[in-house]
Amino acid sequence: MPSISRAEVEHLARLARLELDVPHLDRLAVQLDVILESVAKVSEVAAADVPLTSHPLPLTNVFRDDVVRPSLLPEQALSAAPAVEDGRFRVPRILDEEA
Amino acid sequence: MTDLMPFDEAMDRFDPVLGLEVHVELGTATKMFCGCPTAFGAAPNTQTCPTCLGLPGSLPVVNRVAVESAIRIGLALNSEIAEWCRFARKNYFYPDMPKDYQISQYDEPIAVGGWLDVDVPTDEGVRTFRVQIERAHMEEDTGKTSHQGGETGRIQGADYSLVDYNRAGIPLIEIVTKPIEGMGALAPAVAKAYVAELRSLVQALGVSDAHMHQGSLRCDVNLSLRPSPDAPLGTRSETKNVNSLRSVERAVRYEVQRQAALLAAGGRVVQETRHWHEDTGLTTPGRSKEQAEDYRYFPEPDLVPVAPSRQWVEELRGTLPELPSVRRQRLQAEWGISDFELQNLVNAGALGVVEATVADGASPAAARNWWLGELSRLANERGVEVAELPIFPADVARIIALVDGGRLTDKLARQVVAGVLAGEGSPDEVVAARGLRVVSDDSALLEAIDAVVAADPDVVEKIRGGKVQAAGVLVGAVMKATRGQADAAKVRTLLLERLGVDLSG
Amino acid sequence: MTDLVTATAADTAAAVASGVVSAVEVAQAHLDRITAVDPAVHAFLHVDTEGALQAARAVDARRAAGEPLGPLAGVPLALKDVLTMEGVPTTCGSRILAGWRPAYDATVTLRLKQAGVVILGKTNMDEFAMGSSTEHSAYGPTHNPWDLDRIPGGSGGGSAAAVAAFEAPLAIGTDTGGSIRQPAAVTGTVGVKPTYGGVSRYGLVALASSLDQAGPCARTVLDAALLHEVIAGHDPYDSTSIDAPVPPVVEAARSRDVRGLRIGVVHELTGEGYQPGVQQRFDEAVQLLTELGAEVVEVSCPHFPYALAAYYLILPSEASSNLAKFDGMRYGLRAGDDGSRSVEEVMSVTRAAGFGDEAIRRIILGTYALSAGYYDAYYGSAQKVRTLITRDFAAAFEQVDVLVSPTAPTTAFRLGEKLDDPLAMYLNDIATIPANLAGVPGMSLPVGLAPEDGLPVGLQVMAPVLADDRLYRVGGALEAALLDRWGRPLLEEAPQL
């Protein structure tokens, strides 16, 4: 299926919110090719009739009772925040396109 | 300025197709995946924990009541309840989402298919539409961002934003309709009726307060136009967060007119998210979906699958209350009212309060009159739903009883209502405090009458001469003298007796 | 080196309980050892001197008051920096979490505290547990006590090295594809990956949620079992935690009896690709097990050769999502927020500055594997392979009670040797990955030194889900027999630091 173009890696980097310079993107394109080449072998044995496994154990229906547990104190919740303003996390401006 | 085509013209030239996505915030005590409380209006970030803040290492655990609520909603919508389904991660970055993915459901929703019947008033009477349901699934809400600087509150031109994660992780049920077709010009009314019906449904189930003004029921409106009902579906716009019944109707109308003008001018509709502006009644373009986002859904590995046993599902079916449509039919029969009268009650959101008022002893007719008349007027003045007025059905029932017993005139009764709404206490307390009672002490009345009679001999002569209608003048004078607290009918009777005029005459 | 630091956890616990030595003396001895050797080994990212001494004092106080002490009360432990500990820095070996002090304890951390275990500090690791050499730590590599120019394995190289260098008798590691077992193998220590769901993941900063599992690192099989018992068991805060009794691991470690046990040598995990000295020591150990009365047969797991490929699709996919939350908004590093950049730009600058090359590589790979056009071909197929590997195990465990293989294909390689060759690095986990994909438990224990380089070789034992006790039964017996043969513990062959 590969090979991966720089443009494709650039798109992936944007999806993953990683601002990478061009040399890094090119490096990744090459490495991704090599890795994908080798992992592509999974398709050799992935026959249509084989079910998918998302969870290693067959557990189901693990629920919590709807009972309130103490929350963190706001100062704990905010303790590690890079920027805080009146009890809330301060974040850079949001472009409408992202809304 | 976006140009719009007149609605009727648009309806002559195009056929609208609707899709509605409603997010219902469940009224559980705790969040979807953690034990934090969900109370509305708490101080910022006071209802958070490692899990709903998405702190490294934290893990989600599913709230059983939220799952039960989802299943009960599904059953009430006549949906199939999945035998086995998983949560999935919807991956996208946004600062109001602590993990930068939303735990939702993707191709395995808990409820599949179903329908909801909605009554839409038309010129030819009420028409019932069957809205087909695509799915209902469970997910978590996001935090709240407020935009600072720039045009206040608007995202455009803001300098930065502040995030409160109290709402992050509150359980949501997203209910998605199949494309709704064949509505023609009724589209706005159908949209409104559907959301209203869904709201009373979840309220009846007791799974959510569904207060649209608090955002606990939010609607996204997808609308597209096509030249004719047999043409393929057109490109749709997705108008987000339309958060009142009136706005749902307006938003559909607006999008119909906007898209019609666009298409008529040879333009094409862009598939995009649009923002609804309550204040201006306009929608404005947001994120374009031309290059559809890639959410990279995959099964949530931190949560195990949900596999509701059929027995559990049947137990939950047993907990379903009388559903709104059934209840409406019952009340219509009990009260002997027309489709149209019923519809008025429903539209005014007064069905529940009227039912309660009747339960407190009032006649259905009187209860309807008060709630649809005086009380609706006051609610409008205050810009709230009539059911949200600070007066209990029991108070209204008591006021009606006082009027029926002749202790209050309608005029006085309105003053009592005003007093109750002003927080002056129960109707009887208001009556006492404001001294509002019908003057029924005859001697006091007769004194007033004698004074009037003595003061106006000519009119008295006319009346004695048979011109009974002239009595009105004197009755008015007596009412004036008693500052309106007398019962006019009674004054008239006593006056005519006094003047020895034969009542039958 | 004092006896206090060479003693086993079991002996230390007994000595503390009987008052022969105080927990404070034991803690201080280890803190001194860390001061002496960690500049060379660099096993620790953070040493919590005050916290450790406080915990030790508390144990001594409880003893003085005649209160009952847990089986490991007063025993020092090194905690992998991927588990949260309230108020103590947790970096996961990444710049992006520099200075983060969690507001809560991981369940494992909490159980250690409640058991009176003395936590000395946080150990070095490959960034977010992505690696097999601990060279991908943002804070510099850890060095293998057997040869400071060589890698200690990874991602839990810090925990394994701390135990091998006698900086702590016990450590906690986490194992997503071999990060407990492979470091144990190359440092001559014992490491166990319990059954998936056997130990709570609450507070374990996730790499790949469906593969991650925390477990014990120790110098003896019994010590590992004692630690296993303290940290294992159902946790309502982890939905994937198994609600079942903890297997009798301590009892099994003491039984040391493999007579009649059926042991399967995995055909696909031997021979070609394995260093001769590794293969030789492995074969000798298997021979020894036969002499101890076990029935050894060769079994085939035909899909194991596809495990590595499936793993390097499933892991990056889950990791790309698990690592999204590190966006500079709520905690950790925020870069480029000069007021001009939008939130999207600040997130992108922050993540590019905060993550190292391997993390970025795997995030991009996972983003690709999950994206629309490729999901079925990559992530989907990988999940099918996962099913096939689980079936291989099921079939194998119908013929035998446990499976064995070399833990790693080679002994410790030189620092930097494979740093620029991701694929070569990934191959280190070829034998350990199948257990993670199927959720079964695995143990690595030392079986000697490779003749060609004199470096430790590890043997891996794998058992069915929730049969963790079988690992300890085999491990305990083999360890005892080898000790008889060698006359002294393997670690005493290691050069003095």
Ligand SMILES: [Mg+2]
């Ligand atoms: Mg949604």
Ligand SMILES: [Zn+2]
């Ligand atoms: Zn919470």
